[in-house]
Amino acid sequence: MKIAVVCANGRAGKLIVEEAMDRGIEVTAIVRGENQSKATDVLQKDLFDLTAEDLSSYEVVVDAFGTWSDETYPLHSSTLKHLCDILSGTTTRLLVVGGAGSLYVHPEHTACVADGPDFPNAFKPLAAAMAKALSELRQRRDVQWTYVSPAGDFQAEGKRTGKYLLGGEELLLNSKGESVISYADYAIAMIDEAVSGNHIQQRISVVSE
Numbered sequence: 001m002k003i004a005v006v007c008a009n010g011r012a013g014k015l016i017v018e019e020a021m022d023r024g025i026e027v028t029a030i031v032r033g034e035n036q037s038k039a040t041d042v043l044q045k046d047l048f049d050l051t052a053e054d055l056s057s058y059e060v061v062v063d064a065f066g067t068w069s070d071e072t073y074p075l076h077s078s079t080l081k082h083l084c085d086i087l088s089g090t091t092t093r094l095l096v097v098g099g100a101g102s103l104y105v106h107p108e109h110t111a112c113v114a115d116g117p118d119f120p121n122a123f124k125p126l127a128a129a130m131a132k133a134l135s136e137l138r139q140r141r142d143v144q145w146t147y148v149s150p151a152g153d154f155q156a157e158g159k160r161t162g163k164y165l166l167g168g169e170e171l172l173l174n175s176k177g178e179s180v181i182s183y184a185d186y187a188i189a190m191i192d193e194a195v196s197g198n199h200i201q202q203r204i205s206v207v208s209e
Helices: 010-020 076-085 121-137 183-196
Strands: 002-006 026-031 041-043 060-062 093-097 144-149 153-155 164-167 180-182 202-208
Touching: 002 010, 010 026, 010 093, 010 183, 060 076, 060 183, 076 093, 076 121, 093 183, 121 144, 144 183, 153 183, 164 183, 180 183, 183 202
Parallel strands: 002 026, 002 060, 026 041, 060 093, 093 144, 144 202, 153 180, 180 202
Antiparallel strands: 164 202
C-alpha cells in the first residue's frame, strides 16, 4: 500500500513515517521545508498548496498537522478542511492525528476531558480548537476519515512498548488506571488503522497498556 504523511517533520509525523517504513509500507513524507524525516520519498509542498492530483495515488493520507499558538489555532480547522476538500468523493482514507481533550468522560457524552476542573487552563484553547475541527470533520460524509485521539498523557519521549488498547469516544484507562501513551506506540496504532481501515468515519482512541 501507499501512504502519505502530511506534516511529516513534526514529532508525531516522523514516528508515523518510521513505523510505516519499518513495516515495508511505501510512504511519502509531505513537508513544507527541508525533509527531516527518514523517508526516502519526499514531496516538498505547503499543506494548503496540495491538490487532489498530489494525493490521488495514495490509499491513506495521514494528517499530522499540529500548532500551539493563539494566532495559529484556527489552522486546525482550515488545514483539515483543505485536506477533506481535495479528498472529497475519493476512496483515499484520511487518518487524523487528534487530541484527547474532546474525549468524553462518561457514557452519556455530555462532558469532555477538557471540561474537567483539573484540565490545565494553558491547554484549553488548543483543546477547543481541535474539538472544533473534529466537530466539523464529523459533518464530512464525503470523506473516508478516521480521527485518532491519543491518551490524556501523550508522551513525546515515551517508550515504544508495542502494546496499546483501542477505545472509542470515551477516555480510556489502562490496567493501571492511567491514560498515557507514547508517540511511538501511538504511531503503531495509527499504522495499524491505516492497514486495517476498520473505523471509517469514526473517532477512535488509544492508550498504552
